Amino acid sequence: MQKQKCVFLDRDGVLNREMGDYTYILDAFEVLPGVPEALQLLKKQGYLLIVITNQAGIAKGLYSRNEVLACHQKLQEHCQLQLDAIYFAPGHHTISESLSRKPDSLMLERAMAKYNIDPELSWMVGDTPRDMVAGAKAGVKTILVGEHHPEQAHPLQAKDLLGAANIILESTKKPAQ
Known part of the structure; x- marks a missing residue:
């Protein structure tokens, strides 16, 4: 069976608006502009789309x-x-230790095993350093998104998920022969 490629996505700050420390009130849950379009672009290129989120x-x-x-x-x-x-x-960690919680990579590793994901073809898009650490531990390329990070805070950065999707799609273009 052929290995699949995947884009792992943090939730708060990447897919939906961050609402302070915790985002859980349904009426206040707001999907960020450009997210459905970014997901559609990635889907058209054959990426699995898997959300990886801490919910402490x-x-x-x-x-x-x-x-x-x-x-x-x-x-x-x-x-x-x-x-x-x-x-x-x-x-x-103050209540119960868990290897699933980012910056650990167990959620990504479980998804990789279940969906036969090739880490070399896959990405993690997140808005915090712990997302980048989890992605790196799982062996996937990482993109830091958000406007609150200084330039050069991470090797690959984008304003939002649509910008990250463009980085991913640009990196997978085959050079002309």
Whole structure:
């Protein structure tokens, strides 16, 4: 079976607007501009799209698993069901240790095993250093997104997911023969 290529996506700050420390209120959950278009571009090029997100507020008792799942359903609906899977780590180191939680890479590794993903053909797009660390640990290329990072904060940077998608698609173009 041929290995697949994937773009792993952090959620808050990449796919939806970051709402302070935790984003879980369904009415306030807002998909960022350009996200559905970026996902569609990546899908057309054969990428699996898998969300990898920490959701420590569950362990802290600030919100429920069902509230997270409702936000994920809204995200899927807004993005025309283009996301292939959503992995989330509900733990927090102050309550329960977890190798799933980024900056560790267990969520990515589980997805790689389940979907037969080739890390050399895959990417992690996130808005924090811990996303970049998790991607690097899993052996995928990483892109830091967001307007709050200084230039040269990371080797590959983009303003938003659409910019990251363009970097990914540009890097996979075959040179003319």
